[in-house]
Amino acid sequence: MSTPSIEDVRKRFIAPPGKPFDLSSRDSGDRDLFPDKKHARKSLKSDAGAIDELQDLLYATREKALLIVLQGMDTSGKSGVIRNVFAQTSPLGMKVKAFKAPTRIELGHDYLWRVHEATPRKGFVGIFDRSQYEDVLVVKVRNFAPADQVEQRYEQINQFEKHLTENGTKILKFMLHVGYEEQGIRLKERITEPHKRWKFNPADLDDRKIWPEFMKAYETMVERCSTDWAPWYVIPSDSRTRRNAAIARIIRGAMEDLKLQWPDPGYKLEDFDFG
Template sequence: MTDRDNALIEALRVKPGEKVRLRDRDPRDKSLFGDEQETKANTASLAKDIDALQDRLYAEGSRALLVILQGTDTSGKDGTIRSVFNATGPLGVSVHAFGPPSKLELAHDYLWRVHAVCPRRGTIGIFNRSHYEDVLIAKVRKFASEETIEQRYEQINAFEKMLVENGTTILKFMLHISKDEQKERLQARLDDPTKHWKFNPGDLEDREHWDDYQEAYETMLHRCSTPWAPWHIIPADRKWVRNAAIANIVKATLERMDPQYPAVSWNPGDFEVR
């Protein structure tokens, strides 16, 4: 991991116990990167590096990486996946999008459906939304009592610690966009017939609770950024900054994990392909 990687991570990571004020974090910040086109080219190169590291992780077969993408509607979760993991071999990556829980899922504890789709050893798992919906939308829309929500922060921390202790490295990214940027992106979906399918009228209702959601995110970041599973706040108004920041952190994390190809018990020189 380079000094530049360390500086980037330090700038974006939420320290354990830190009280976050999102209004003090500029969602359009580009100060961590240089020229836009050079940064985009570098992100494409990082995607190839991530593929090579994932190949080693898959071959090693003993550990996993879980990438959690959390953000308001239009914050760019799908776009991040396409940009950062577009070069990664499909056998070694799983993507799971969390929507409203099904009747079966509601019959279990709220973490049951999450544990079921955590990445197996040797793979990278990506969550598009996650178990944090249960302290975000559940809190804002009052789908659970205040007492229940309060219990969930420590339950989530304990759940993630269990995953880490069993070989899963966790990266959590909060995609931080402004209300104005969200407005532009929602309007773009309405203006483009090819994007109508992406528009959800419920998104407009959620905008009415913008301040409540920001407060819920701040509490989540404060309560659930731990030494074993830290949160990173990613400036997401500029897509190229968002993609570059996450790609750099994912690559640096895989390099720190340093997966190794397993040694073989036979001598390749003893064989000949005819």
């Protein structure tokens, strides 16, 4: 069984920029590209190793930055992606930011202030566990801001991401698409399995009660903010293994596309005395 090409994975899961997007047409349990879990794990291991080497190259050149946005409902696997896709990567060149409810200081600034502050500098991989998109998801669904303000934010976010892209940051955005039934199973695991119980938050059940509203908000988010410079990839996430394998393929491809070369500091062996 052959590993799907990077291009095949991209084409299958991208939300084409500028086109209507129907979330219901995307299967959260899609297994076509990775029908066998064992093979998916093998693909992930290979790509994780390549990502480690490519991150070393990114760090050595300090020419570009990579920002990875992970957005999804609770239990969709944001932390699992980070743990598995970057299992072999040195933390020295990584920066992970988990966005929670904004603090009083953050609320005193515009909503993108805390996001811009957390973006990676050149040479680093930055990972957002949740992101600026909370401000068109939970803020929208829970009516934490007026509708006209939320409406403005789609284009503001697009322009913010374009600014980052034009200044050396490659952006990869992944919506982790978990199904309603699978989320229910995983939430129950957080109660029944001792090592997961600390993760359980009763408020997650409140969000589950308004699942359709959240799915509509995600659908609008993807349609309005999948751009040529920062498209959305909608990743089936009912299978943790296949989710990780698909994301690793896309990240590896994006890092290879940077076409970075190892820098030459100009040193020569004969210039030094090693005793």
